[in-house]
Amino acid sequence: MRISQVIKMSDWLTALLVLGTLTSQAQSTREAIRAHSPIFSKGEKAPASNFTGTVWVRTLVPDETTYHCVVGNVTFEPGARSNWHSHPTGQILLVTDGLGYYQEKGKPIQIMHKGDVFKCPPDIEHWHGASPTSPMTHVSIIPNSEKGIAVWLKKVTDQEYNNGN
Amino acid sequence: MRISQVIKMSDWLTALLVLGTLTSQAQSTREAIRAHSPIFSKGEKAPASNFTGTVWVRTLVPDETTYHCVVGNVTFEPGARSNWHSHPTGQILLVTDGLGYYQEKGKPIQIMHKGDVFKCPPDIEHWHGASPTSPMTHVSIIPNSEKGIAVWLKKVTDQEYNNGN
Numbered sequence: 001m002r003i004s005q006v007i008k009m010s011d012w013l014t015a016l017l018v019l020g021t022l023t024s025q026a027q028s029t030r031e032a033i034r035a036h037s038p039i040f041s042k043g044e045k046a047p048a049s050n051f052t053g054t055v056w057v058r059t060l061v062p063d064e065t066t067y068h069c070v071v072g073n074v075t076f077e078p079g080a081r082s083n084w085h086s087h088p089t090g091q092i093l094l095v096t097d098g099l100g101y102y103q104e105k106g107k108p109i110q111i112m113h114k115g116d117v118f119k120c121p122p123d124i125e126h127w128h129g130a131s132p133t134s135p136m137t138h139v140s141i142i143p144n145s146e147k148g149i150a151v152w153l154k155k156v157t158d159q160e161y162n163n164g165n
Numbered sequence: 166m167r168i169s170q171v172i173k174m175s176d177w178l179t180a181l182l183v184l185g186t187l188t189s190q191a192q193s194t195r196e197a198i199r200a201h202s203p204i205f206s207k208g209e210k211a212p213a214s215n216f217t218g219t220v221w222v223r224t225l226v227p228d229e230t231t232y233h234c235v236v237g238n239v240t241f242e243p244g245a246r247s248n249w250h251s252h253p254t255g256q257i258l259l260v261t262d263g264l265g266y267y268q269e270k271g272k273p274i275q276i277m278h279k280g281d282v283f284k285c286p287p288d289i290e291h292w293h294g295a296s297p298t299s300p301m302t303h304v305s306i307i308p309n310s311e312k313g314i315a316v317w318l319k320k321v322t323d324q325e326y327n328n329g330n
Binding site: 039040041060061066067068069071089090092094095096097114115117119121122139141143144 | 260286308
């Protein structure tokens with residue numbers, strides 16, 4: 001076997017090794033992206049009339065007669081928040097990602113962390129949104145939706161929002 | 166300045182650089198762990214009478230008169246599954262992680278992926294669980310829980326379960 005042949009074989013082996021490493025890296029990158037990826041797709045932009053900033057809503061379970069339970073995934077970009085509003089039957093919020101703010105009328109702002117559960121009683125005015133620097137995603141559950149879903153009220157002013165800082 | 170002093174300074178600079186790198190690595194490791202960490206803590210082991218294998222249940226919203234909506238986080242270890250069961254008012258499942266199986270009586274097994282939503286109508290016999298090789302986590306929502314939560318039935322046999330392969 002000539003030296004040039006040995007070099008060629010060694011080149012092939014190196015190429016195979018590099019290819020193997022790259023494939024394995026690509027696999028672990030795909031797995032990492034998948035693990036990091038949001039659970040639900042973002043959905044549609046929420047109406048500017050009821051929100052400040054960019055907010056995405058994906059309906060997971062619409063209002064229907066079998067379950068009477070509206071479930072949605074809501075993603076607030078940094079600084080974005082809902083208007084003040086209330087729900088005739090209350091609302092359950094499951095924070096799935098990020099950092100946000102939650103406030104009921106007349107009470108201090110509470111910080112929303114991944115894994116927190118907030119329950120807002122019927123007819124209580126409140127708002128929720130992202131923090132100024134981090135997005136926030138929550139699942140929203142409105143039970144007994146045959147009695148109504150939401151009553152939308154005034155915008156949350158910058159002054160009200162900045163009390164969270 | 167003597168050469169030994171220069172070397173000492175260089176050692177200090179190197180040490181600072183290494184420390185900085187390690188600190189930054191530790192921070193990004195912490196962030197990665199946080200991003201990867203489950204949304205909710207696992208909770209308590211589910212009763213062996215209603216489940217096969219290791220299943221964890223964390224109650225997020227108990228049965229109460231304000232919302233009449235029971236919400237729980239359920240984690241199935243690989244191979245684990247519920248018994249056959251039904252709910253008087255149906256059940257909504259939000260798959261938040263892993264890979265699992267869902268089956269309604271008389272229908273083929275469906276694969277549960279992260280981001281899928283399953284709605285099981287009232288009084289329909291069904292079961293859900295992890296795949297044989299991957300865990301699966303879902304949020305369970307039982308609306309109108311004043312009418313009852315669950316009716317537990319027979320174990321899912323290995324034969325029934327292995328039809329998912």
